[in-house]
Every structure is written in structure tokens, then in C-alpha cells.
Amino acid sequence: MPDFPASHRLRLGRYVEANRIYLLTTNTLDRKSVFESLTLGRLVVEQFRSAEEQGWANSLAWVVMPDHFHWLIELQQGSLSELMQKTKSLSTRAVNMATGRKGSLWQQGYHDRALRREEDLVELARYVVANPLRAGLVERLGDYPLWDAIWV
Template sequence: MPRTARKKSKTGIYHVILRGINRQTIFECEEDALKFIQTLGKYLKDGGYSLYAYCLMGNHIHLLMKEEKEDLGTSIKRIGASYVYWYNWKYERIGHLFQDRYKSEKVENGKYFLAVLRYIHQNPFKAGLVKELADYPWSSFNEYIGESKLIDTNFVLNMFSNDRSKAIDAFKKFHAVEGQETFLDIDEKKKWKDSDAIELIKSICHVTSCKEVQKLDKKEQSHYFKLLYQEGLSARQIARITGIGRWMVLKAINN
């Protein structure tokens, strides 16, 4: 079946997701993340696109950007190809790293733009990786409240206030609220059958029966639940199989 053409944004602004092929990890260490950010900077100049937000996760990347001199597809291709060339050289591998087609959604009004921006920055918190957005080093959040390196921060901050100090305060308050909107997501969490999920839980939690997870201390449970969640198990499925209350699982994941 032929691919459908991407819908063009009237504003030229898009929320873009790049995913590792077969859920492969894209960033093995800090050097990898730094290299990707450097690559974004290089092609920001060459391609002339505007970048409003980014967030690098383990096996996927979120970008909020506006196409300028060249179309979106060309910019994404340049960024991806350059990083993959370096990554393959470093790890002595060959072949693809990203899925062959990136995902994108058009962003055509200010309200949705800000909601997407917040969603991108909140990814590490929702994944249980940090307790504060400013603690995550691989997103653009800190460029808005500190030194700007890649991001066109004025465009966004002026949407809050013309006074920069007031704009930053409003920006922080806006990000302190969890958005309820639904956005383009990676949609790559494996749908685990209970039989497979049971074996995964036993393997990750080092138990012979899933009910034994109830006997682990809270710190161990929290650690294992985060790993299981990252593998694609939902809080509901973890709770059902282990017999631990769903709200307790959610609390552990978000702790």
C-alpha cells in the first residue's frame, strides 16, 4: 500500500518524532546525546529551520520545529543521516538506526503549540526519569530558563510576556501543570500478552512468581516498575499480574 502524503502545516511548524528501529536505543551514553545535539545545531544553520523544543529519550526523539529554507523531510534526513554515520562508526556497526519514516503532526495555532512544547519537556518526568524538569539534561527546558544555545526562546517567551523575567516565571508555572491533551506519541510500546508479561516481570524482578513482587521493599518495587513500564507494560497490567494496587504502581513509576 503506498504511503499517504504528509499533511502540510499552514504555519510550517511540526511536532516530529524520530524512533530507533525495532525499539533500539539511540543514545547509549552522554557522548551520544551531546553528538545529536551538536548535529541539530549544525543543520540548524545549514537548513535554516527554527527549533522551539527538543527532548532526547532512550530510543526516541521529540522535536518541535519550523521548516524554513528547506522542507521538513530534507532537514530530518540530513540530521538523521549525519548522526547515524557517526553512531555506526563509533560502535562499529552497519545498517539503519532510525525507523525509515519519521512521524510528524502539524501545529497550526498558539494554544496547541504551547501544549506540545510542554508535552515534549514533560516526557522525562512522565517516564519517571526525573522529579524536576530542570534536572533532565537532554531537553530544551533549561534553555528557556537559562542560557539559550539552539532554541529560539524569544518566540516562545514572548507568548507569555514581553518582560523576560515575567515570561520565564510564567513559562515555569505553565510547565508545572500536567497537560491533559492528546498528542502524537511513539506508539511503539509492545502490546504484551499476559503470558509474556509474566515472564518479563519474573526476569526483571528476579522472582520465581509474580506475587513475590509484593514482598519486595518499596524502593526495589519502584525501580522494577519503572523498568517494566519502559519495556511497555502498562501500570494496569503490572498491577493485575502482581496483585499490587494500580495507584501504588503509578506512584512508584512517577516517584
Template sequence: MPRPPRPRFPGAMYHVTSRGVRKADVFTDARDRLRFQQIFQNVVERLEWRCHTYCLMTNHFHLLIETPRADVSAGMQRLNGIYAQWFNWRHGFEGHLFDRRFGSVLVEGHAHLLELTRYIVLNPVRAGACGHPGEWRWSNYAATIGERDRPAFLETAWVLSLFSQEPKRARELYREFIAAAPPRYFGRVSGSGTRTRPDQPYPYTPGKRSASRLTSSAAGRPTTFR
């Protein structure tokens, strides 16, 4: 049975995930991750994407991206394709690096967005790679709270504005929000008996689909946390 087409429209925001074939590693060291970030920056600039949150793990990655045009599939094919060619050249491999179909979930509201920002940066903690998201070099967390330089492809201002219009206060509230994550974000069994894994998409079931499109430039001011 053919797979259903992805929802695509200008100004959409997506949680995008991609993992290695048979869960094999797609990043082996810092050089791999730095090269991936360089290629991603090129895609962001070329397609005018906005990246609000990201995390590079070992056998997969997460991106929270906003696409001014309906080009998420084209952009991901370019990103994964160019990186896979470089990775195979560097390591002497052949064949597919990533699963053929990347995962994408349409972000459907500010509540969904905020939970995604927390879920993504907690991936390395959930996987046991570190004890705190600030210890993981390969996510946006440290840059968002102002403890590390921001990569050129990352935008932090809009997510922070959801917490407060005052930058220092926004960073404090963002930090508190991440720290207050419930048990399900760490792969523990929830009341429903389900368990999440670091390489799974965010365990969120949206309610009735919103008729509006969530974008950082959308009209109206989001609710802030005080």
C-alpha cells in the same frame, strides 16, 4: 498502500519525533547526545530552522521546529542519516538506526504549541527517568527558565513571549504552566480510557484546521498569560 505525503510549506512549525528501529536505543550516553546536538545545530544553521523545544530520550527524540522553507523532510533525512552513520561507526553497528519514516505533526495554533512545549519537556518524567523536568539535562527546560546555558540551536524568546513580555515574569509563568500539567501528560489513564507512552506523538487532536500558518514571526501578537 502508499503513505500520504507530509504537509510541507514555507514557515511551517512541526512537532517532529524519531525513534530507533524496533524501539532500540539511539542514545547510549552523553557523548551520543552531544554528537547528535552538534549535528542538529549544523542542520539548523544550514537550513535556517528555529528550534523552540526539544528533548532527547533514550530510544527516541522530540523536536519542535520552525522551517522557513518547505524542507522538513530533507533536513530530517540529513540529521538522522549523518547521526546514524556516526553512531554505527562508534558502536560497531550496521544497518538502520531509526525507523525509516520520522513522525511529524503540523502545529496548528498557539494552544497546540503551548501544550506541545509542556508535553515534550515532561517526557523524561513520564518515562520515570527523573522526578522533575529540570533534572533532565537533554531538554530545553532548564535553558528556557534560565537555569542552564542555552544551546546554540535553541531559541527560547518566542515561547517565553507567549507568557509575558517581561523575561523574568515569562520564565515564572512558563515554570508554573509546566508544573500544572494534567494527569494525561504522565501516562495515566484519562477519562476516555486512553494512555500515552513516552515514545508516542503528542496526544492532541486539533479541531478545524486554521487557515493561518503559525510562525514565530507571524503578524499579530499572541495572547499572553498574566
């Protein structure tokens, strides 16, 4: 096997299928807290909604944290790497335009996990949206503005 970096080795042989549910996670470059600003966080949310409107994925639950996001989706078309490349690229452009910054916003790569059992879905969605509580950012989930789930 060629000596690829770990992020590329994770992708080798990975099978992605439409209508499968995935949890996607990615971090900001150097884990900078870019999305402490509600306005900037909403620019990422706009990309989640755009992906849904364009038929790439159905968003089931998501949370934008200061330095990363979790996005629970049902993939509709294309690949996860195409979806993430689009989402990261367009959100970078939007944040850079809003702030006057230049350069990368996100770390290379992303983490994905395919759900294997239907009963995992609601539990995983709760995990996603409760991230701000576990991080100590809020005392009640309703106090955190950058999350959503189809069950709410």
C-alpha cells in the same frame, strides 16, 4: 490509489510550508535504547544545532529520549522529509563512528504534526520537554540532560 505502505500514504498530498511550526518524532530501529548514553544523545543534538546553523529550521524545543526524539521546529527552508533525512543520516553516521557499529540507527519514516493555533505552542513545548518525567527517567526535569527549549 496505489497500495503504498502506511508510512507512504501518510505523506501523500501533505503540504509543507516554510515558517510553519511542526512537531517531529522518530524512533530508533526496533526501539533500541541507543541514547541512554549522554555522549551518543549529544550527537543527535549536534544535528539539531547544525540544521539551525544551516538555516533549515529553528529549534523551539527538543528532547532526545533513549529510543526516540521529539523536535519542535519552525521550518525555514526545504521540506520536512529533507530535514529528517539529513538529521537521521548524519546522526547515524556520527553514532556509528563513535561506537564502531554499522547499519541503520532509525526506523524508516517519522511522524509530524503541524501546529494550527499559536496558543498550542507553549503547551506542546512543555509536553516535549516533560517526556523524561512521564517516562519515569527522572523526578525533576532539570535532572535530564538531553532537552532544551527557547523559553528556558
